Amino acid sequence: MSREEAPGEEGFREFEDFLKHWSRRDFVKRMGIGAAYTAFLAGGVEFMEACANAGTGNPTTVTPKKGGHLTEGTISDIKTLNPVLTSDTASSEIVGLLYDSLLNLTANGDLRPLLAKALPQTSSDGLTYTVTLRDNIKWTDGSPITADDVKMTYDFMFDPQYKDVNSPRRGDLEQYVKSITVKDAKTIVFTLKSVYAPFAVNQLQYGILPKKLWGSLAPKEVNTTDMNTGPTVTSGVFKFQKWDKGQQVTLARNDGYWQGAPYLDTFIYKVVADSVAIGNQLKTGEIDYGQIDPSQFSDLSAQSSLSVVTFPVAIFTFYAYNQNSTAKVAQMFSDKAVRQALLYALDRQGMADALYFKQAVVATSSMPPISWAYNKDAKPQYPHDPAKANSMLDAAGWAKGSDGIRAKGGQKLSFTMITNAGNKVRENSLVAMQDAWKQIGVDATPKLITFPQLVAQITNDRSYDVFLVGFSWSAEPDQSALWHSRNTAPGGFNGFSYKSSAMDKILDDAVATLDQNKRKQLYFQMQDILNDEVPAPILVFNKGIWGINKRVQGMTGGDFGLGTYTQFQNKAWMRTTFVSDGK
Amino acid sequence: MLARYVVRRAVASIPVVFGVTLITFTLLHATSGAFVPGLELNPNLRPADIIRIRNNLGLNDPLPLQYWHWIAGAWPPSFHCSGGLICGDFGRSLVDGSPVRDHILERLPNTLELTITAILLGVLISIPLGVVGALRRGSVIDNFFTFLSVAGVSIPSFWLALLLILLFSVSFHAWGLPWLPSGGAVNSFEGGDPIDRLTHLILPASCLAFVYIAIWSRFTRSSMLETLSQDYVRTARAKGMSERRVTYLHALRNSLVPLVTLIGLELPGLVSGGAIIEIVFSWPGVGRLALERALQYDYTMVLGLTTFIALLVVIGNLLADVLYGLLDPRIRYA
Numbered sequence: 001m002s003r004e005e006a007p008g009e010e011g012f013r014e015f016e017d018f019l020k021h022w023s024r025r026d027f028v029k030r031m032g033i034g035a036a037y038t039a040f041l042a043g044g045v046e047f048m049e050a051c052a053n054a055g056t057g058n059p060t061t062v063t064p065k066k067g068g069h070l071t072e073g074t075i076s077d078i079k080t081l082n083p084v085l086t087s088d089t090a091s092s093e094i095v096g097l098l099y100d101s102l103l104n105l106t107a108n109g110d111l112r113p114l115l116a117k118a119l120p121q122t123s124s125d126g127l128t129y130t131v132t133l134r135d136n137i138k139w140t141d142g143s144p145i146t147a148d149d150v151k152m153t154y155d156f157m158f159d160p161q162y163k164d165v166n167s168p169r170r171g172d173l174e175q176y177v178k179s180i181t182v183k184d185a186k187t188i189v190f191t192l193k194s195v196y197a198p199f200a201v202n203q204l205q206y207g208i209l210p211k212k213l214w215g216s217l218a219p220k221e222v223n224t225t226d227m228n229t230g231p232t233v234t235s236g237v238f239k240f241q242k243w244d245k246g247q248q249v250t251l252a253r254n255d256g257y258w259q260g261a262p263y264l265d266t267f268i269y270k271v272v273a274d275s276v277a278i279g280n281q282l283k284t285g286e287i288d289y290g291q292i293d294p295s296q297f298s299d300l301s302a303q304s305s306l307s308v309v310t311f312p313v314a315i316f317t318f319y320a321y322n323q324n325s326t327a328k329v330a331q332m333f334s335d336k337a338v339r340q341a342l343l344y345a346l347d348r349q350g351m352a353d354a355l356y357f358k359q360a361v362v363a364t365s366s367m368p369p370i371s372w373a374y375n376k377d378a379k380p381q382y383p384h385d386p387a388k389a390n391s392m393l394d395a396a397g398w399a400k401g402s403d404g405i406r407a408k409g410g411q412k413l414s415f416t417m418i419t420n421a422g423n424k425v426r427e428n429s430l431v432a433m434q435d436a437w438k439q440i441g442v443d444a445t446p447k448l449i450t451f452p453q454l455v456a457q458i459t460n461d462r463s464y465d466v467f468l469v470g471f472s473w474s475a476e477p478d479q480s481a482l483w484h485s486r487n488t489a490p491g492g493f494n495g496f497s498y499k500s501s502a503m504d505k506i507l508d509d510a511v512a513t514l515d516q517n518k519r520k521q522l523y524f525q526m527q528d529i530l531n532d533e534v535p536a537p538i539l540v541f542n543k544g545i546w547g548i549n550k551r552v553q554g555m556t557g558g559d560f561g562l563g564t565y566t567q568f569q570n571k572a573w574m575r576t577t578f579v580s581d582g583k
Numbered sequence: 584m585l586a587r588y589v590v591r592r593a594v595a596s597i598p599v600v601f602g603v604t605l606i607t608f609t610l611l612h613a614t615s616g617a618f619v620p621g622l623e624l625n626p627n628l629r630p631a632d633i634i635r636i637r638n639n640l641g642l643n644d645p646l647p648l649q650y651w652h653w654i655a656g657a658w659p660p661s662f663h664c665s666g667g668l669i670c671g672d673f674g675r676s677l678v679d680g681s682p683v684r685d686h687i688l689e690r691l692p693n694t695l696e697l698t699i700t701a702i703l704l705g706v707l708i709s710i711p712l713g714v715v716g717a718l719r720r721g722s723v724i725d726n727f728f729t730f731l732s733v734a735g736v737s738i739p740s741f742w743l744a745l746l747l748i749l750l751f752s753v754s755f756h757a758w759g760l761p762w763l764p765s766g767g768a769v770n771s772f773e774g775g776d777p778i779d780r781l782t783h784l785i786l787p788a789s790c791l792a793f794v795y796i797a798i799w800s801r802f803t804r805s806s807m808l809e810t811l812s813q814d815y816v817r818t819a820r821a822k823g824m825s826e827r828r829v830t831y832l833h834a835l836r837n838s839l840v841p842l843v844t845l846i847g848l849e850l851p852g853l854v855s856g857g858a859i860i861e862i863v864f865s866w867p868g869v870g871r872l873a874l875e876r877a878l879q880y881d882y883t884m885v886l887g888l889t890t891f892i893a894l895l896v897v898i899g900n901l902l903a904d905v906l907y908g909l910l911d912p913r914i915r916y917a
Binding site: 087172175283 | 745868
């Protein structure tokens with residue numbers, strides 16, 4: 001896990017910053033080429049920069065410059081600046097810059113203390129988490145951040161008297177938390193109902209609100225207060241300046257930030273039409289960095305003013321067979337041979353190459369390869385093998401009819417597949433699947449609907465045959481949201497109705513196990529079962545792809561650089577990022 | 584007389600506006616799909632949370648009650664204003680809880696800036712084009728204008744917009760020429776001064792004006808041709824009046840009357856007309872807001888916007904009727 005920090009180590013932290021900029025590999029490289037190192041000391045910065053740029057991104061070889069602005073291009077405007085209410089990525093990104101949380105993650109997904117002095121102390125029975133706050137943390141008005149602020153923030157999401165607050169976190173907290181108590185001004189204790197291993201990662205990363213301003217609000221006012229659109233007192237690396245709806249959010253440097261002020265004067269979160277516009281504005285320099293589509297990778301990589309950074313993420317695209325007993329395809333899809341054969345028939349590597357322009361990784365299990373719980377040997381595997389798919393279907397009694405479509409007992413192997421219109425990669429995935437399955441005598445028809453309709457189909461209506469959608473795992477390996485039978489209830493994401501008591505037990509045991517090695521074994525079992533059952537196969541894991549203007553420095557590399565778990569909600573690199581021209 | 588007429592018309596408009604709200608409300612709720620808090624599929628969002636938040640937002644209430652909430656805020660009705668249409672906040676957005684009115688007021692100036700500029704450009708360019716076309720009927724220049732206007736009507740505006748961005752913004756930048764911003768209404772950093780606004784306005788306004796020019800120049804041309812064949816034009820010529828006076832004093836003025844009606848029809852389009860252009864150019868206007876929120880099933884926002892535009896149409900029509908009467912004494916208000 002991540003290192004713990006003792007208080008009052010400002011000097012040491014500066015040294016850490018220095019090390020952070022000099023990732024270990026660069027450091028070794030530099031030790032090896034002493035001449036170049038001397039040249040660097042003598043001012044041969046450009047030479048060193050050329051060496052370093054052989055890696056990824058824009059490693060810092062220039063002395064950080066204070067001042068200037070950084071503009072991120074995004075396609076979705078924020079919805080709220082209230083950390084208790086956020087449920088979308090855009091809002092969480094800005095909230096994360098305005099309000100510090102107790103803990104956050106490194107680029108690789110390790111927990112590190114933020115407002116907390118150290119990672120929470122867990123009692124031997126695993127039921128209580130004691131969080132001690134740092135001494136030097138303060139709000140932008142200069143007053144200290146205390147355990148009362150933390151308590152009030154969690155009360156909004158947990159205390160029954162705040163049920164009218166539209167927080168999406170209440171269900172999880174009510175399920176696992178028994179009480180939250182303030183021990184003293186700097187100490188707060190979370191007592192759980194039962195051992196729940198994902199607690200710290202999932203529940204201790206919410207931004208903390210100042211009680212002084214929020215404490216007097218009635219529950220309903222928390223949903224509508226002006227502070228949701230224009231916060232006045234915050235704690236993060238930047239202060240709120242303005243939100244021009246539909247245009248941009250502008251933040252300004254928090255000079256009194258407890259970790260030390262950032263280099264940048266201004267951060268701008270600029271809303272543009274789509275990823276094409278992001279590409280255009282990266283080229284013209286109207287934005288400094290932004291997330292781009294796989295299709296833009298080669299075009300933007302060729303731009304001399306830009307560097308493109310990629311890294312694995314836990315976002316994935318999957319399709320699901322509807323196994324609800326009421327669905328007309330339930331009988332067909334309850335046949336494991338059918339589910340497996342259909343997956344064998346897909347050329348997923350071909351899809352990753354063609355539809356994702358090689359910027360995606362074929363899934364070998366339900367766990368992202370970056371996770372500590374990833375089982376690289378999960379069995380069985382599903383390489384592209386149409387012959388095997390054909391023989392499996394033959395053996396299962398699905399014989400080809402005169403029209404070339406397989407059927408069994410009068411039921412044709414024929415169904416529709418839904419996804420949301422407008423997402424080109426998903427639309428094309430369905431076409432590729434239709435084509436691949438046609439080769440083995442399966443008639444699948446793509447159908448495009450709106451995204452809210454798709455969500456309603458998955459979580460409530462469930463009258464589809466097959467759906468295809470994207471989903472994302474957190475840094476926690478718990479995958480109950482998709483595979484646990486309790487989430488087949490209306491509103492749950494197990495909308496394909498995969499029910500297995502063995503799976504439920506593994507998932508429940510895993511979250512009740514604190515020993516990481518034991519948990520890992522359980523998740524290895526989970527991956528084997530899922531690879532065998534394939535209730536909802538994952539096609540590929542995506543990559544995070546960012547285009548960055550070369551004037552931006554200090555953003556990538558190291559534990560806190562732009563990466564898997566530091567690209568959206570948690571921009572730990574914002575404090576070390578600067579623009580080389582100082583503008 | 585006139586005042587009584589206006590008051591009576593205004594009162595008669597109230598049921599029209601409510602009719603619009605009722606129809607929009609019914610249509611919205613008749614479509615499949617529903618507002619889901621946190622549209623992204625988020626593994627940490629529990630079914631219970633979705634149900635509770637939908638309850639808090641009143642989305643599980645009976646439809647007539649939901650409609651009443653949007654109209655009048657709270658139930659039972661109280662004397663102090665508790666939100667809703669009749670209090671003038673046009674409802675509260677489901678997505679962010681803020682009054683729809685605030686969103687409209689924030690976006691409206693941007694939209695008006697874009698559409699009014701486009702209409703002005705359209706008028707200033709299309710009339711001369713139409714006149715020249717009519718005076719030089721069948722000439723090379725007339726054929727060229729005809730080609731242009733056919734192109735203007737048939738080229739999809741979003742496609743034209745993308746090409747303009749690619750040329751004047753991305754390519755000009757790459758070639759080291761002075762380039763125009765590819766989107767937005769102002770520079771995101773230290774923007775907002777008049778010059779900055781103007782440079783951002785050029786591409787989207789031209790794009791939007793292109794369609795107006797295409798239609799109105801054809802209209803001016805045919806209207807002009809018709810007027811030029813009128814008896815009074817021949818009489819004017821017979822009197823020995825100069826061709827210039829005949830064209831501009833007699834023919835043009837009279838041929839413009841139908842065009843004024845046509846441009847008047849664009850008034851509701853002042854608010855909604857540029858939606859596609861707004862989207863391609865990331866222009867923070869009302870049209871883009873409407874589309875974004877419709878895709879998120881933000882019912883109250885869509886209702887509020889529709890009602891607002893309906894109000895504009897009603898007011899526009901009323902104004903037009905009053906103006907007709909002032910211009911033409913034969914029309915009486917009864």
